Amino acid sequence: MYNIQVYNSIADKGLAVLNDDAYQVGDVNDADAILLRSYKLEEESIPSSVKAVARSGVGVNNIPVDDLTERGVVVFNTPGANANAVKELVLMSLIASSRNLFSAVNWTNGLQGNGSEVPKKVEAGKKGFVGTEVRGKRLGIIGVGAIGALVANDASSLGMDVIAYDPFISVNTAWQLNGDVQRANDLEDIFQTCDYITMHVPLTDKTKQMLNADAFSKMKPGMKILNFSRGELVEENELKEAIENNIVDSYVTDFPNEELLQMENVTAIPHLGASTYESEENCAAMAASQIKQFLETGNIHNSVNFPDVHMPFKGRKRLAVVHQNIPNMVGQIASLLATQSINIADMVNRSKDEWAYTLIDLDQDVLNNEDLIDLVKNIEGVLHVRVI
Numbered sequence: 487m488y489n490i491q492v493y494n495s496i497a498d499k500g501l502a503v504l505n506d507d508a509y510q511v512g513d514v515n516d517a518d519a520i521l522l523r524s525y526k527l528e529e530e531s532i533p534s535s536v537k538a539v540a541r542s543g544v545g546v547n548n549i550p551v552d553d554l555t556e557r558g559v560v561v562f563n564t565p566g567a568n569a570n571a572v573k574e575l576v577l578m579s580l581i582a583s584s585r586n587l588f589s590a591v592n593w594t595n596g597l598q599g600n601g602s603e604v605p606k607k608v609e610a611g612k613k614g615f616v617g618t619e620v621r622g623k624r625l626g627i628i629g630v631g632a633i634g635a636l637v638a639n640d641a642s643s644l645g646m647d648v649i650a651y652d653p654f655i656s657v658n659t660a661w662q663l664n665g666d667v668q669r670a671n672d673l674e675d676i677f678q679t680c681d682y683i684t685m686h687v688p689l690t691d692k693t694k695q696m697l698n699a700d701a702f703s704k705m706k707p708g709m710k711i712l713n714f715s716r717g718e719l720v721e722e723n724e725l726k727e728a729i730e731n732n733i734v735d736s737y738v739t740d741f742p743n744e745e746l747l748q749m750e751n752v753t754a755i756p757h758l759g760a761s762t763y764e765s766e767e768n769c770a771a772m773a774a775s776q777i778k779q780f781l782e783t784g785n786i787h788n789s790v791n792f793p794d795v796h797m798p799f800k801g802r803k804r805l806a807v808v809h810q811n812i813p814n815m816v817g818q819i820a821s822l823l824a825t826q827s828i829n830i831a832d833m834v835n836r837s838k839d840e841w842a843y844t845l846i847d848l849d850q851d852v853l854n855n856e857d858l859i860d861l862v863k864n865i866e867g868v869l870h871v872r873v874i
């Protein structure tokens with residue numbers, strides 16, 4: 487029986503993946519794995535029984551990834567599974583902010599109670615909301631991964647002049663980009679030349695507060711900024727000044743807080759980027775399948791802290807070892823198995839930065855799983871061991 491602790495509302499399609507007798511899912515004791523969305527796991531004490539954490543979504547800044555890695559816990563996310571949902575809301579917000587739609591709709595709603603005067607008031611008041619078209623305007627995209635690439639291509643189809651910055655762009659994503667999308671050599675290219683900026687980077691120490699007073703000082707007056715990535719990418723006191731100095735004309739954010747709600751020219755959306763039925767189902771099904779596959783076979787797919795490892799079952803039992811990426815780990819494990827007269831049917835070892843993962847299929851049943859686990863755990867550098 488595997489126990490899966492679930493935080494947040496996870497789409498039924500995902501829960502259905504774990505809907506068999508081998509799983510207890512919900513609020514459980516001794517969790518083997520945790521399935522969550524934006525729940526702040528950093529504030530939680532995570533039991534030693536946990537072997538995997540899966541984020542039904544992309545950003546993992548709510549998960550203490552470094553601490554879990556040192557414990558040998560594999561953290562998964564669902565790359566690309568919600569990208570289309572975010573892209574659609576970004577494009578909608580791009581156009582809506584250009585056409586002053588958010589404030590215009592608020593104003594119109596305020597006309598309630600004016601009875602037959604409403605149409606006349608509408609015609610008289612609409613001149614306060616004249617907007618600009620996005621066609622021919624310059625859009626800067628910071629971060630060209632799953633979401634940024636979709637936004638780049640579709641904004642280009644809308645006739646925008648698109649320039650993108652991503653020093654770590656993957657080859658696959660680069661191949662997907664429309665040939666009209668220009669490459670920015672640095673952030674200055676974006677700050678100095680664009681009419682609109684949209685950010686699609688993860689929140690890390692390097693990206694935190696990337697939009698700050700220095701960045702605002704380089705922008706043209708009237709800049710429109712979209713933030714569907716994470717609130718902390720923007721220094722909000724300095725944003726406030728940039729708004730007051732007419733540098734930033736509009737800031738659309740998916741990450742409201744009290745201060746932002748009190749600022750002029752800010753449109754706050756309640757973190758809806760990924761909130762479509764399609765995206766919630768895609769993410770939940772992907773996250774649940776990754777947990778299931780990992781618990782039942784030891785195979786890893788889409789982990790943010792360990793390498794992808796896949797090996798079809800060839801033996802009677804499988805040893806799954808999470809360890810440091812240091813010399814002679816595989817040699818020591820193999821020697822230990824030899825001393826126990828256990829033959830190896832197949833094996834695979836992969837590493838990612840300082841960490842590695844080894845799967846070894848054993849030719850015979852192990853008499854006592856716990857004894858073998860204890861022996862392997864004693865090897866220096868081993869973080870976690872399972873017999874499956």
Ligand SMILES: NC(=O)C1=CN([C@@H]2O[C@H](COP(=O)(O)OP(=O)(O)OC[C@H]3O[C@@H](n4cnc5c(N)ncnc54)[C@H](O)[C@@H]3O)[C@@H](O)[C@H]2O)C=CC1
Pocket residue numbers: 543544545546565566568569572628629630631632633634651652653654655656686687688689692693714715716740757758759760761
């Ligand atoms: N509002 C919402 O509901 C959602 C928000 N997100 C946020 O959007 C972010 C991006 O999502 P995806 O595009 O799916 O992720 P992704 O991992 O496919 O793309 C991120 C891109 O950012 C680039 N990058 C990293 N550091 C950078 C830097 N310093 N400068 C420029 N580029 C940099 C990477 O090379 C990568 O290409 C997520 O990390 C998450 O924080 C994601 C999904 C839903």
Ligand SMILES: O=C(O)CCC(=O)C(=O)O
Pocket residue numbers: 523524542543544545546568757760761
């Ligand atoms: O689960 C959600 O709705 C949030 C999605 C998100 O922010 C992400 O995938 O990074």
